[in-house]
Amino acid sequence: MIASLTGAVAQVGLDHVVLVVGGVGMRVHTTPRLAGELRSGMEATVATTLVVREDSLTLYGFGDHAERDMFETVQTVSGVGPRLALALLAVLTPDDARRAIATSDTATLTKVPGIGKKGAERICLELRDKVGVVPVTGDDAPAVAITAPAWGDQVTAALVGLGYTAKQAEQAVEKVGPGLGENPQVSAALRAALQELGR
Template sequence: MIASLTGVVEHVSLDRAVIDVGGVGYLVHATPGTLAGLRTGERARLFTTMVVREESMTLYAFTDDDERALFETAQSVSGVGPRIALAVLAVHTPDAVRRAVHTQDVKALTRVPGIGPKVAQRILLELGGKLGAPTGDGAAGSGATAGTGGDQRGKVVEALVGLGYPAKTADDAVARVLADGGTETVADADVAATLRATLRMMGGRRG
């Protein structure tokens, strides 16, 4: 089992990256938030877990061990595989997920692409008691971070520029996503979700 990788970032795309460790390039899948923190040519350390299937072995990477643990635990829920588990972490911090389970917040989970009310209810039922109580460290993922305040749109644009998009292209794309959502600003709690929605809309185009 590969538990972590430390090496030079060789390539970053919309949903994956390649980390060069001692001349071996490891392909990892990750959330937009994790990928946005990687810079080509720079060293990075990622926590990883490998999902083995009959026809494939896929490595998933995370910024910290808490994310990795939640990713693995989420897959204990029937019907939740790596794709949905990763989508959960693209929208919510681990502590925000713990809070949703603790308060039985179906709405918070249905914000995740691919999760409808039935799957959300199953997650709340099957993860109850497995994640522990929220610690408060993930307040940013639940919209409770009053201290940061203000419009966080710049964070989304910066993340897109880090992924290789021109600044104007990134800014225009975020503006379109916000307009579609009927708002002009990004709350701190919505940075990850806005980034993911923008990446999906852009479809990999960097022109």
């Protein structure tokens, strides 16, 4: 198991980064939140998990171990694969997901593209006793603030990647933009847009 990677960021995509580790470029699939915090040339450490399939070996990377643990836990539910688990972490923090599961808050879980009411109920039923106690303190690690045009494009692309249409994504970004200030964080902007789309 590859638990983490440390190396120079060679490339940043909407849903992946390439880390150069020991001269080898490792493509790591990530949430839009983490991708938005990384820049080419910077040194980064990401928590990782390796998903093995018959025809592929795929690395998934996360900002911390809590995200990785939630990614792995959610996939123990029948019908939940890596893509859906990653979508959940794009919409919710690990603590938000744990809180929703522990309290059977299916409305919060169904905000994730690909999770319907029955799927949310199944996740709550199967994971309620596995997610543990949700801590009452502790904030998410701050994201890197970037300029407005870049955050708008990134959030729009991330929403499209999560299954929304380009028109829906653009409208959501336009609605939440004025309330986010001049240099919003990509993660905060993405959450605000998802909340707008979930109304």
